[in-house]
Amino acid sequence: MRATDSTVLYKPSGTKKKEEQRGIEMEFIRVQSLITIVSHFAFIALSFWAVQSIRTDYLFKKNHPQQIKLFYLLISLALGYTASNFFLDFFMHTQNLLLFLN
Numbered sequence: 001m002r003a004t005d006s007t008v009l010y011k012p013s014g015t016k017k018k019e020e021q022r023g024i025e026m027e028f029i030r031v032q033s034l035i036t037i038v039s040h041f042a043f044i045a046l047s048f049w050a051v052q053s054i055r056t057d058y059l060f061k062k063n064h065p066q067q068i069k070l071f072y073l074l075i076s077l078a079l080g081y082t083a084s085n086f087f088l089d090f091f092m093h094t095q096n097l098l099l100f101l102n
Contacts, residue, residue, distance in 0.1 A: 039088055044080030051076050 051072050060068050 036084075036088060039084045040081060043084040043087075044076055047079035047083065048072065048076035051079070 056068055056071065060071070
């Protein structure tokens with residue numbers, strides 16, 4: 001039997017609920033991903049700003065500004081990513097704890 005445009009195909013009643021649930025889950029994943037990306041960038045920028053106050057002139061050879069900039073960047077990435085993960089994990093565990101206590 002061939003389905004045409006005028007034919008209404010049978011859908012079990014549970015599929016609509018599953019589709020709605022999947023839509024809610026996808027929206028949650030989108031929001032969580034956006035929050036994670038914004039958090040990572042914010043903490044990396046904050047750590048870059050903070051790392052620039054460190055005096056590194058005695059750690060590096062003179063006339064090597066590219067290495068100093070790369071050092072700032074790598075340290076900022078490591079610190080910012082670590083701090084962001086800490087705060088995201090902290091909030092997630094706090095939320096889970098509150099759900100568990102209710």
